[in-house]
Amino acid sequence: xxxxxxxxxxxxxxxxxxxxxxxxxxxxxxxxxxxxxxxxxxxxxxxxxxxxxxxxxxxxxxxxxxxxxxxxxxxxxxxxxxxxxxxxxxxxxxxxxxxxxxxxxxxxxxxxxxxxxxxxxxxxxxxxxxxxxxxxxxxxxxxxxxxxxxxxxxxx
Numbered sequence: 001x002x003x004x005x006x007x008x009x010x011x012x013x014x015x016x017x018x019x020x021x022x023x024x025x026x027x028x029x030x031x032x033x034x035x036x037x038x039x040x041x042x043x044x045x046x047x048x049x050x051x052x053x054x055x056x057x058x059x060x061x062x063x064x065x066x067x068x069x070x071x072x073x074x075x076x077x078x079x080x081x082x083x084x085x086x087x088x089x090x091x092x093x094x095x096x097x098x099x100x101x102x103x104x105x106x107x108x109x110x111x112x113x114x115x116x117x118x119x120x121x122x123x124x125x126x127x128x129x130x131x132x133x134x135x136x137x138x139x140x141x142x143x144x145x146x147x148x149x150x151x152x153x154x155x156x
Contacts (some may be wrong), residue, residue, distance in 0.1 A: 003121070005032075006111065007018070007027065007030060007034040007036050007111045007112055008034065008035075008036050008037065008111055009035070009036060009037050009039065009108060009109060009110040009111050009112075010027055010030060010031055010034075010036050010038050010039070010111065010112050010113075010114060011039045011040075011041055011101070011104060011105050011108060011112070011113045011114070012024060012027040012038055012039070012040055012041070012109040012115070013042070013043075013097075013101055013111075013114070013115040013116075014040060014041070014042050014043055014116045015041075015042065015043075015097075016042070016073065016076065016077070017018055017116070018113060018148065019116040019117070019148045020115070020116045021077075022146060022148045022149075023114050023115055023116045023146040024081045025051060026030050026069055026114055026146050027114045027143060028081070028082060028083065028086065030112070031057050031086045031115070031143075032083075032085070032086065036087075036091075036111070037089070038088040038106070039088070039090075039091055039098055039104070039108050040074060040078050040082075040088060040089070040090045040091065040105050040108060041090075041091040041092075041093065041100070041101060042070065042090075042091075043091055043093050043094065043095060043096075043097040043100040043101065044066075044067070044070060044092065044094045045092070045094075045095070045096070045097060046094070046095070049152055050058060050089075065093070067145060068144060069136040070092055071090070073081060074090040074092060075090050076092050087127065089150075091104055091108075097131040098131045098135050098138070099111075100133035101113065101115070101131070101135050102135060102138050102139055102140070104139060105140065106140055111117075111141055111142075111145070112141055112142050112143070112144060113130055113141060113142070113143045114143075114144045114145070114146065115134050115135065115143065115146070116132070116146050116148065117145050117146065117147045117148075124149070126152060132145055135151070138147075
């Protein structure tokens with residue numbers, strides 16, 4: 001039986017799009033209300049070469065430089081969007097976004113995942129499906145999905 005709602009850890013995702021930034025507003029409100037810690041996660045996907053759809057990894061030194069730049073951007077985003085009174089940490093991971101978001105949620109023992117319904121999308125959405133849909137279906141905890149008000153809803 002459901003007695004109380006206890007949210008001590010929230011995971012919020014970002015792909016650095018305007019859509020994902022909009023979800024931060026909800027994450028901040030809930031973190032303040034429940035005095036919860038926010039974990040901000042960004043997933044770097046492997047590169048796909050269009051000619052054969054083979055997975056390719058960048059050279060090791062380029063990869064670490066890229067990771068450092070992305071981590072700095074992630075930290076800067078957290079500093080800009082999240083008030084100082086909220087405990088937070090940034091997490092950078094590599095792999096399939098849906099899988100990494102779910103695994104990070106498990107590892108961090110989060111009580112809720114907050115993410116936008118749309119992100120950068122494009123060809124990857126056509127080839128692999130919606131990250132949000134996959135997370136909602138497989139997540140071990142509740143997922144709050146946020147639709148940006150300027151994104152028009154279209155019936156399938």
